[in-house]
Amino acid sequence: MTQRLLPLGGWAWLIVSRFALGILFTIVTTTMTGRRVDVVDRVAGAVITSGALVVGAALVSTIGFVVFRGWEPLLHLNFFLDDMSGVGPRDEFDRGGIAHAIVGSAIELGIAIAVTLPLGIGTAVFMTEVGGKFAGVVRTIVEAMTALPSIVAGLFVYTVLIVAVGFPRSGFAAAMALAVMMLPIIARAADVVLRVVPGGLREASPALGASRWRTVWHVVLPTARPGPRPPPSSSASRAVSARRHRSCSPAASRPSWSPTRPTAS
Amino acid sequence: MPTLERYGWSFFTESARQPEADVLGIGAVLVGTVSVAAVAMVIAFPLALLTALFISEYAPAGIRATLISLVDLMAAVPSIIYGMWGYFLVMPHAAAFALWLQQNFGWLPFFRIDADPDAAVWDVSRYVGSAFCAGIAVAMMVLPMSCAVMRQVFSQTPPGEKEAALALGSTRWGMVRTVVIPFGRGGIIGGTMLGLGRALGETIAVLLIISPDFVIKPRILEVGTNTVSALIAGRFGDASAAQLSALLTAGFVLFVITLIVNTLAAVIVNRSRSGAGTDA
Structure with a gap:
């Protein structure tokens, strides 16, 4: 069902549609109890908060991605103490470094x-x-x-x-x-x-x-x-x-x- | 300027780059620079504005300092990291999104791609390495900068005016819309233009992501583009004396453009009400 609503498959789009439906839900519930001003206020608050969340997620994914892809050499001390002389591209992580x-x-x-x-x-x-x-x-x-x-x-x-x-x-x-x-x-x-x-x-x-x-x-x-x-x-x-x-x-x-x-x- | 003597005024309009034939121009890279920067600003501007508003008006006071230093941290991440992030993590998703844009909005001239959108197996290589993908990485770089400027201006809003709006029965959004944003308009415009100045000069993230191409190409989703700075970084090594001079001219043109943008930004920020105390 959700996959039909979405332009593309995948969890990223699930979040996007979840956000859109959430805003729709907020509008409907607020309209029942409040006036137009309240609706606008709630929607603006939600949009601003989620905008900041998107930025935060981008930052976390950047740092997380770099750490995730690069944590292996960090476990070897020689990464910081050694240089690349005589190290081939197919060597293991316990040779060479970035000194x-x-x-x-x-x-x-x-x-x-x-x-x-x-x-x-x-x-x-x-x-x-x-x-x-x-x-x-x-x-x-x-x-x-x-x-x-x-x-x-x-x-x-x-x-x-x-x-x-x-x-x-x-x-x-x-x-x-x-x-x-x-x-x-x-x-x-x-x-x-x-x-x-x-x-x-x-x-x-x-x-x-x-x-x-x-x-x-x-x-x-x-x-x-x-x-x-x-x-x-x-x-x-x-x-x-x-x-x-x-x-x-x-x-x-x-x-x-x-x-x-x-x-x- | 030996460059202009040698290549004439068509240096600015010529798009091809054929060193063997002694044909050289920066028309294509100028268009590429502008389109990458435009994509970056389209993405970065709303996000920076929303984040700045969130930090200055919506975030709980306790975590505000943490959020501010997080934005500073974002500004300190080296551009090569954003380039790698864009290349490995974002580009596949961006290509899929580009396909969707082409299927639904392909009638817009700048979303057009010379590939069959309904092919059974879509041709990924036509959708990656585009100005759109590079723009995403560049947006990440300019975002913290413009966000910091906007937040600074928002935080200078006179508390008296904000409280007056709330006391008159305004909702929080009403207060933001009628007091904070008008007060910070100069900061919003100035911060955006400062970000634009940086987006125009961004090098290494762009160089990593794009596939160099020397055609004037307004279709931002399609593979292949180039920017002035990426051109310089990629080609200075094997340049002859005349080409080096041409690259320097390209760099100078870029410098003049960013200079104009930044000066305009400084003038706007200084002339606006932002920062000046209000005694009214």
Whole structure:
């Protein structure tokens, strides 16, 4: 019977039709006791709740699917400690691992953060503390750069560093691509945090005779320190997952601790 | 711009990509990019809106913080995971759904597929790897982003206005419809456009799912499409100097498009009433 109502067979469609019939049922029962407003209210509540449920189900199925399909190697410790050198595609799970990729990701991310953190916070300090006409231009550019699709950042570094300058495809080049991506995000986030530093604190410091640099270093940045931490970590998590920098680093199957040699990530 | 000198203005309209014949254009990938993003937004927009409304208005206060961090978690899932999820788990179902759409709504031009819908054994390969399948994965990626923006704006609704609506006898939905949604309209539009900007630039999930094709194809359910970013990711390695320059131009075009979309979104969010206190 249910299968005839459905456009297609399968449990997914069973749930869909169950939902549609449930709403119909709600309408009928509410109409018996309440007015039109109540009916609309109930239906809207049901639709909104189930919309959120669909999203939750999608999230659970994504994570569940990845864990379900990939749990087997996790049971072998060598998955985290070993690399893929000398491992064939038909080997069992107790050979090889992803150590080289983890090391590669960590190196790339480390370089990218080391480059972007000072630059990004410096940009933010410039925008909020120095100010002036030029700061507005910089802010517009930073806003625009956040729209940069990561693939374009990767291609840019590929063309400039690897093709034009003749740099080897390496973790360093990949880190540069990540840095191009992360810089505007960090600068913008730090800018938002720096702007909420109370003006009173900011004016008290020069009033006591401190120079502008000492004001920034001893008053503004310490006040804002709890703030900037989440932005770097969130942009770092975005960068780790960005696979476009593969355009810059060829996959190597051995751990290479040197950032200027081929790496995997 | 050596690319334009070499290929002329037909670079933007030419759909074929035949490096041997020195014919190159981004017409097809532009159409593909737009159609993938459109599918993604059609799926993501209602879900993001419903989820944002649920979190800010309907969810019990106790689990609200958990739900917010769950949405953040969704935003942190790498796109390659969504690509794999879309490829292995969703695509078979999406193909079946595409078949049903073709059988019932095949008269709509963008649902048309060049395959017999009533064949005894339906030709699955004509239904997978389409813009529709890629759009589902991309929708999962843009959803948390636009949902976060919308929720943030909804949560800034002045409680006084909400309580006034309830005090006047409004139901919860009446309150949402007359107070929360009008207040958050700027956030809804802005969040959607921010999501659109991200959908246009999405690479790896699309690259995994689609089967590359270089034909201007508005039929979103049929196999074969391509997007600018997937084209760059797939072809930069074996590109000659002129082709690399062409890929860079394609990337630049993509950048300009996303830039326009994001700037519009920022302007809309800033100009709307959202976020500004109400003293009325």
